[in-house]
Amino acid sequence: xxxxxxxxSVVVVGAGQGGYQTAASLREHGYRGGITLISAEDxxxxxxxxxxxxxxKGEADEAMLWLRPATYYVRQSIDLVSxxxxxxxxxxxxVRLSDGSTYDYGHLVLATGATPRTLDVPGAELxxxxxxxxxxxxxxLQSSLAGARRVVVVGAGFIGLEFAAVAREAGVRVTxxxxxxxxxxxxVSAYTAAHFTRLHRRHGTELLFGQxxxxxxxxxxxxxxxxELADGSRLPADLVLIGVGVTPRTELAxxxxxxxxxxxxxxxxxxxxxPHISAIGDCAAFPQVRSGxxxxxxxxxxxxxxxxxxxxxxxxxSRAYDELPWFWxxxxxxxxxxxxxxxxxxxEVVLGTDPDAFSVLLFRGDDLQAVESVNRPGDHAAAxxxxxxxxxxxxxxxxxxxxGLK
Amino acid sequence: xxxxxxxxxxxxxxxxxxxxxTSVMRGAVxxxxxxxxxxxxGNMQCATCHVYVDESTLDKLxxxxxxxxxxxxxxxxxxxxxxxxxxxxxxxxxxxxxIVHTPERQN
Numbered sequence: 001x002x003x004x005x006x007x008x009s010v011v012v013v014g015a016g017q018g019g020y021q022t023a024a025s026l027r028e029h030g031y032r033g034g035i036t037l038i039s040a041e042d043x044x045x046x047x048x049x050x051x052x053x054x055x056x057k058g059e060a061d062e063a064m065l066w067l068r069p070a071t072y073y074v075r076q077s078i079d080l081v082s083x084x085x086x087x088x089x090x091x092x093x094x095v096r097l098s099d100g101s102t103y104d105y106g107h108l109v110l111a112t113g114a115t116p117r118t119l120d121v122p123g124a125e126l127x128x129x130x131x132x133x134x135x136x137x138x139x140x141l142q143s144s145l146a147g148a149r150r151v152v153v154v155g156a157g158f159i160g161l162e163f164a165a166v167a168r169e170a171g172v173r174v175t176x177x178x179x180x181x182x183x184x185x186x187x188v189s190a191y192t193a194a195h196f197t198r199l200h201r202r203h204g205t206e207l208l209f210g211q212x213x214x215x216x217x218x219x220x221x222x223x224x225x226x227x228e229l230a231d232g233s234r235l236p237a238d239l240v241l242i243g244v245g246v247t248p249r250t251e252l253a254x255x256x257x258x259x260x261x262x263x264x265x266x267x268x269x270x271x272x273x274x275p276h277i278s279a280i281g282d283c284a285a286f287p288q289v290r291s292g293x294x295x296x297x298x299x300x301x302x303x304x305x306x307x308x309x310x311x312x313x314x315x316x317x318s319r320a321y322d323e324l325p326w327f328w329x330x331x332x333x334x335x336x337x338x339x340x341x342x343x344x345x346x347x348e349v350v351l352g353t354d355p356d357a358f359s360v361l362l363f364r365g366d367d368l369q370a371v372e373s374v375n376r377p378g379d380h381a382a383a384x385x386x387x388x389x390x391x392x393x394x395x396x397x398x399x400x401x402x403x404g405l406k
Numbered sequence: 407x408x409x410x411x412x413x414x415x416x417x418x419x420x421x422x423x424x425x426x427x428t429s430v431m432r433g434a435v436x437x438x439x440x441x442x443x444x445x446x447x448g449n450m451q452c453a454t455c456h457v458y459v460d461e462s463t464l465d466k467l468x469x470x471x472x473x474x475x476x477x478x479x480x481x482x483x484x485x486x487x488x489x490x491x492x493x494x495x496x497x498x499x500x501x502x503x504x505i506v507h508t509p510e511r512q513n
Contacts (some may be wrong), residue, residue, distance in 0.1 A: 050447060065447075
C-alpha cells in the first residue's frame with residue numbers, strides 16, 4: 001500500500017509517549033482529519049523516564065513532565081479524552097468507553113502500553129507494596145519512600161535498579177532480590193551487568209541473586225513489614241517495589257479478534273490484521289527488518305519511532321519501520337546507553353580499560369548487533385551512527401589495537 | 407525573569423520568560439513553541455532539541471560539555487559552530503536576552 005487516501009478520523013487509544021507522538025506527528029504531516037487521543041489517566045500526556053529519577057527525587061513536579069501544555073492540544077485540534085476503552089467494534093469502526101460513550105474512527109491506533117507484572121504470592125496486596133508505571137504510581141512511591149527505612153526491591157531490571165539507586169541516595173537501607181544470577185539479565189551483557197553489581201554494592205545496596213520471594217508479610221495494619229524468601233530467610237521491609245517486568249496490554253485487541261503473538265501482532269508498517277487498526281509502542285510485536293524476527297520493545301525511542309511512522313503512513317506516505325532501537329538508564333552517576341538490539345550474540349569486544357567507563361560491542365558472527373556504553377557517551381553516539389549507516393566494524397577490526405568507534 | 411527569544415524558520419519570533427534553572431528546551435515546551443521536539447526529555451540522548459544560537463548572543467554561553475558536543479553530531483539539520491542542545495542551556499540572568507533559532511526539522 002503506497003499510502004492511499006488519509007482516513008477521515010484517527011482515534012488513538014493510549015496517551016503515553018507513542019500515542020502522543022502519533023497525534024503530534026499527524027498534525028506535523030498536515031493531517032486535517034479529526035484526532036482523538038484517549039488517555040486512561042486524568043492527566044496531560046507526560047514523559048515516563050523521569051518517574052524513576054528526577055520526579056522521584058522531588059526535582060521535577062508533574063507539569064515538568066508534560067510533553068506539551070494544554071494549549072497545544074487545543075491549538076492542534078487534538079481532542080484529548082480521559083477514559084477507559086472497554087471495547088473495539090471493528091465492524092462498526094468504533095470504540096466504546098466505560099462511561100458508555102463511543103467514538104467512531106476511520107483508523108484506530110492502539111498505543112495501550114504495558115502494565116507492570118505483580119507477584120503471585122501471599123501478601124502481594126499489602127500496603128507499602130508498589131509497582132511503578134504511572135505518575136500516580138511514582139507519587140505514591142515517593143510519599144512511601146519519605147517514611148521508609150528499609151526497602152526491598154524485587155527484580156534487578158532497569159526500573160528496580162533505578163529506584164534502588166534513588167532510595168540509597170535518600171539514605172534508606174536497600175536490598176534487591178533477583179531470581180537470576182545477575183542484574184539486567186535480559187537487557188545487557190554479563191560484562192555490563194557485572195559493572196552494575198559493583199556499582200550498587202559500592203553504594204551500600206545489598207544484592208541477592210538466585211533468590212525468589214515466597215511471601216510478603218504484613219503487620220496488624222496490613223502494611224508490609226517483611227519479605228520472606230524461598231530459602232526461608234526474612235528481610236524486614238516497610239516499602240517493597242515490585243519490578244519484575246511488564247505485560248503488554250493486548251486485551252482489547254484480542255477481544256476484537258486481532259492476532260496477538262507476545263504483543264499485538266503488526267507488520268513492518270505497524271498494521272494489525274485489520275487494515276483499519278494499527279498498534280504501536282510497548283504493546284506491539286513488530287517484525288525487525290534486519291532479522292525478520294518479531295520484537296516487542298519497551299522504550300521511549302520505540303514508542304516515538306512507531307508513533308511517527310504510523311502518522312506518516314496515515315498522512316499518506318508509507319515505508320517499513322526500520323529505526324535503530326536505543327535506550328538509556330541513569331543510576332547514581334552512571335549512565336548506560338544501548339544502541340541496537342542484541343538478538344543473541346556469540347562474541348563480545350570490550351573497549352576501554354576503565355571498569356567504570358567502557359563500551360561492549362556484541363557481535364553475531366561478523367555482524368555488530370548492539371553496543372552498550374557505560375559512561376562513554378561518545379561511543380554511544382558513534383555506535384548509533386555506525387549501526388544506522390551499516391558501516392559497523394567486524395570483531396577482528398574492533399579487536400585491533402587502538403580501535404575506537406569514533 | 408530571564409527572557410529567551412525563539413525564532414522559527416519563517417522568522418517568527420516569540421519572547422518568553424523562562425525561570426532561572428529551567429532549560430531553554432523546557433521554556434519552549436511550556437510555552438507551546440514549535441520547533442523543539444525534545445524526544446528524550448532533556449537527557450542528552452537524542453539531539454532533537456537542537457537550536458542555533460543567534461551569533462549576537464553567543465557570548466552569553468559557556469561552550470558545550472563533552473556529551474553535548476558528541477550528541478550535536480546527531481542533529482537532523484547540519485551542525486554549525488553556533489549549534490547547541492537547548493536542554494543543556496539553563497536559564498539564568500546571564501542568559502537574559504538569549505536568541506535561539508529553531509532548525510527546519512529535528513528528526
